[in-house]
């Protein structure tokens with residue numbers, strides 16, 4: 574198929590479609606984010622995703638496959654060692670991460686915490702793996718009394734810093750995150766992301782605010798986004814994308830406050846002319862519902878996205894291609910509160926398609942990057958197989 578002028582790519586953060594072949598290595602046997610949500614939330618309706626071919630990818634009862642999907646459909650396996658957001662997105666853009674970041678199931682070492690306390694002038698409380706809402710129940714009141722930092726982590730490689738906005742000003746929180754970022758860049762600590770987690774409210778009633786900010790490390794090598802920038806294409810980032818790639822290869826960025834906001838910006842940007850690649854991450858699926866183990870909320874968020882799809886697809890012309898996928902799973906009925914090692918769905922749509930069908934099981938998320946590079950004549954990533962020639 575001749576190339577497209579624009580490619581839009583939407584990552585539904587954590588919307589996995591069943592255990593990966595190596596799920597057991599990650600403690601994720603039996604995980605199935607989409608399947609379990611559909612099972613747990615009776616009457617959930619996703620007619621537009623279904624029409625694109627969502628239920629043709631894998632059995633998703635009670636959703637039925639459709640006989641003539643309007644999109645190409647398939648699923649992709651992750652080859653990188655990790656099931657976090659950065660690893661997933663980096664692989665989608667053509668990298669293979671073989672040395673995982675460190676994780677801290679017993680909290681961060683005293684040496685690191687002492688350095689952080691000395692550099693910021695505040696003590697640390699918490700310092701263990703936890704859910705971000707539960708850690709506030711446990712330590713929020715103490716923070717309000719003492720002004721200490723709440724530090725917590727998870728099964729991801731994350732140094733998360735929670736601070737009550739009335740106790741520690743946002744600017745101070747952000748400065749402390751930059752200090753933590755510097756300290757955890759050292760190879761002996763090797764933390765993937767530092768995250769500012771501000772919140773407000775009273776004991777028993779704490780709520781996190783949208784002033785979250787992520788401090789990632791730079792991708793270890795150039796991605797297809799750098800390759801696109803090198804040949805003068807637009808690379809428009811929506812939501813967390815700019816943070817995940819530390820701005821590498823991004824030519825414009827639009828941070829978002831919610832899925833609805835991200836969907837709206839994506840629609841607005843697709844309505845304007847641009848030449849290149851639009852890359853959106855919708856994080857609420859993961860942060861508000863997956864980690865909170867809330868299948869109902871997750872299901873409703875999927876319905877909101879599904880309902881927006883017709884308007885989204887209507888922005889596309891004959892020279893546009895839209896890809897929808899995910900970065901890992903986060904099965905809301907699986908044990909614990911962390912991500913799950915799953916296949917991710919692959920849905921590909923253009924008004925140009927005549928008889929779309931299956932793209933099969935893709936061996937790496939990097940097939941997305943390879944397809945994008947192939948389409949724009951940009952430097953191909955080291956990993957990944959383009960499916961451009963399979964589209965007709």
Ligand SMILES: O=P(O)(O)O[C@H]1O[C@H](CO)[C@@H](O)[C@H]1O
Nearest residue numbers: 704705706726727729731864
């Ligand atoms: O439980 P909350 O604070 O939402 O944190 C979750 O969000 C982090 C980053 O996506 C994950 O590592 C997990 O810890």
Ligand SMILES: [Mn+2]
Nearest residue numbers: 586587658900
């Ligand atoms: Mn993610």
Ligand SMILES: [Mn+2]
Nearest residue numbers: 859860864912
């Ligand atoms: Mn997450």
